[in-house]
Amino acid sequence: GDAPESTDFANYFCTYAYLYHQKDMLEDHKRTGAYYNACMQNREQFAGKVVLDVGTGSGILAIFAARAGARKVYAVEATDMAKSAKRLVAAQGLEGSIEVIQGVIESVELPEKVDIIISEWMGYFLLRESMLDSVLVARDRFLKPGGALYPSHARMVLAPIRSNQCRQRQGDFQNSMEGWAEFLGEMKRYYNVDLDCLSDDYRKEQLDYFSHTAAWTDIHPSQVVGTAAVFKTYDLHTLTLEELKAPLNASFNIRVLEDGPVDAYCGWFDTQFKGSAENPTTNEVVLSTAPDPTGATHWGQQSFFLHPPVDCAEGDVLAVEIDVVRRKDNQRLMDVKIQHRVEGKGKARTSCFHIE
Amino acid sequence: GDAPESTDFANYFCTYAYLYHQKDMLEDHKRTGAYYNACMQNREQFAGKVVLDVGTGSGILAIFAARAGARKVYAVEATDMAKSAKRLVAAQGLEGSIEVIQGVIESVELPEKVDIIISEWMGYFLLRESMLDSVLVARDRFLKPGGALYPSHARMVLAPIRSNQCRQRQGDFQNSMEGWAEFLGEMKRYYNVDLDCLSDDYRKEQLDYFSHTAAWTDIHPSQVVGTAAVFKTYDLHTLTLEELKAPLNASFNIRVLEDGPVDAYCGWFDTQFKGSAENPTTNEVVLSTAPDPTGATHWGQQSFFLHPPVDCAEGDVLAVEIDVVRRKDNQRLMDVKIQHRVEGKGKARTSCFHIE
Numbered sequence A, B: 001g002d003a004p005e006s007t008d009f010a011n012y013f014c015t016y017a018y019l020y021h022q023k024d025m026l027e028d029h030k031r032t033g034a035y036y037n038a039c040m041q042n043r044e045q046f047a048g049k050v051v052l053d054v055g056t057g058s059g060i061l062a063i064f065a066a067r068a069g070a071r072k073v074y075a076v077e078a079t080d081m082a083k084s085a086k087r088l089v090a091a092q093g094l095e096g097s098i099e100v101i102q103g104v105i106e107s108v109e110l111p112e113k114v115d116i117i118i119s120e121w122m123g124y125f126l127l128r129e130s131m132l133d134s135v136l137v138a139r140d141r142f143l144k145p146g147g148a149l150y151p152s153h154a155r156m157v158l159a160p161i162r163s164n165q166c167r168q169r170q171g172d173f174q175n176s177m178e179g180w181a182e183f184l185g186e187m188k189r190y191y192n193v194d195l196d197c198l199s200d201d202y203r204k205e206q207l208d209y210f211s212h213t214a215a216w217t218d219i220h221p222s223q224v225v226g227t228a229a230v231f232k233t234y235d236l237h238t239l240t241l242e243e244l245k246a247p248l249n250a251s252f253n254i255r256v257l258e259d260g261p262v263d264a265y266c267g268w269f270d271t272q273f274k275g276s277a278e279n280p281t282t283n284e285v286v287l288s289t290a291p292d293p294t295g296a297t298h299w300g301q302q303s304f305f306l307h308p309p310v311d312c313a314e315g316d317v318l319a320v321e322i323d324v325v326r327r328k329d330n331q332r333l334m335d336v337k338i339q340h341r342v343e344g345k346g347k348a349r350t351s352c353f354h355i356e
Ligand SMILES: Nc1ncnc2c1ncn2[C@@H]1O[C@H](CSCC[C@H](N)C(=O)O)[C@@H](O)[C@H]1O
Pocket: A013, A016, A017, A025, A026, A054, A055, A056, A057, A058, A059, A060, A061, A076, A077, A078, A079, A081, A103, A104, A105, A106, A119, A120, A121, A131, A134
């Protein structure tokens, strides 16, 4: 049956149909500015070219591409936001060069192949939402040989951090368990029903929420207490759907740079606009979501809090193995397993997380 | 296709699978206590009877029914919470009389008909979630002639209120529109893109959110500034699925009891445990969600804020017509239209709301 896909469609596209949400993304100027620069600082790449914008939303990237000199831009959007994009394109006087098409990229038809595919597909921890799948489908269906993807590359990074939120979360969990104990008392007193047989399950449920769910965080660079490991690099021109859907596994070392507890592993990503081998960009632009003293992008960083924290000393080496797999019940969400130990010291620990 | 039903299934049942959510309902003691009293104060009704609990959740109502003397209780629950219910039932030593069955009531089979159906099916503004549909299906499938529904009756109420939240919401809306204006300026300055053509749509979207969405409120009785109108009464023994699914329309008058603005219409409900004509309860219990100085139930009251408020004087009569219809895109949600005017004064106004 097609039920799971339909469910996914309804849920996934829901928020993107709101201008409120498109505004949230547009006013993330590190994000929107990076795409703007990638187009405007590489006009010779766009001049006279045919471009496809996968998931055009408000139409913004299609407009950048047209302004950078594209002859024709196909702007594909699944939701009703396509109607707003059409209006926005017309208001800039670009209806001659931009064609907005409402539909899912997996099934729309285009009258020609394209030189460039531009798309803003990144989710939390890069891969949440799995929209890169759709970009690869678009690439295989519509990109000319030698054509370029914007962005062309992506990297995933993990670093150890220090953060009060770790203790706070632990406290919230404990409060929640105290609340449960009170609740048990009430249920017993008022109705003579003993719910204690559910305490372990409740504990698990709450632990799941407080300890095993990755958190959106805006980390200050000073909180990073070790080397940042680039544990995965994607070249979007050669990446296959199969590789992308397969579980991700990586092993690497992190060097601790300060004495004290490591409260969490913090994950972020960046994407590079290098063009393709045949059509490289003149000016390489990078969109980074790394910890930044001026504040995070709307993606923030995903922090994986450790309960308890790992005690470390300057010079310690953390041997880390990370596994990222798609959730069976929802392919757009992910489970992350981090196995780690301080080399030559403690024994290995395994910490598991969901990215919601 | 069965896609919409599957979507609905996944979304609707999702939260009920968490103990956290079941706890939220259980510790609403006005709610749980009313069901407890309905059982314990009517033991002669339960003694030796066969009971069906539609949507047993944690199993609590099945336990009450068994303790009140039921010979056999079938406790049906769609989600995995059925497993917890089974455990809870066993922990009270009631596995002999309570049979927990995981499944949707529309398709489970029971080995016999039942004397009593108990269920806690009420949603915001009584009807949100549309779970009463399932109770009527259960009634038609499993209730013996003359059998009783717990609760047996439900009533919907609307009253005019005074509330600061009305002005606050208006302020939030204005802030949001100022934010949009700033955003337009930035988009123009940074990228030379003029988004003003989307301003009307953004305004509509925000108005929809701030002015046309019903709000969960905990109203103090002193805020009620007019008579409370019971505009709909349901007798669950005779109500048909057809009637229940049809649009609800009611006209009634409200007398204003204080000078000043009416900021909102406030809606709540109550349910009565009267049993059936053949098997009436000895002690009638009522579960009310009306404004209460000791605080609201977890349902609160749904307030429909008026922008601008209606200026009223003591003695004014508000002629009100209300329409409640299920949303086409999600049968569990509702649209509410309130047409109202001060008799002999201003002209009629129409205010439209979603219940989300
Ligand atoms: N398979 C698919 N086909 C078409 N549109 C898709 C899609 N998957 C996601 N989208 C759309 O892609 C958009 C991603 S958000 C980015 C919007 C816009 N390009 C910007 O940079 O501001 C959303 O509007 C979403 O509805």
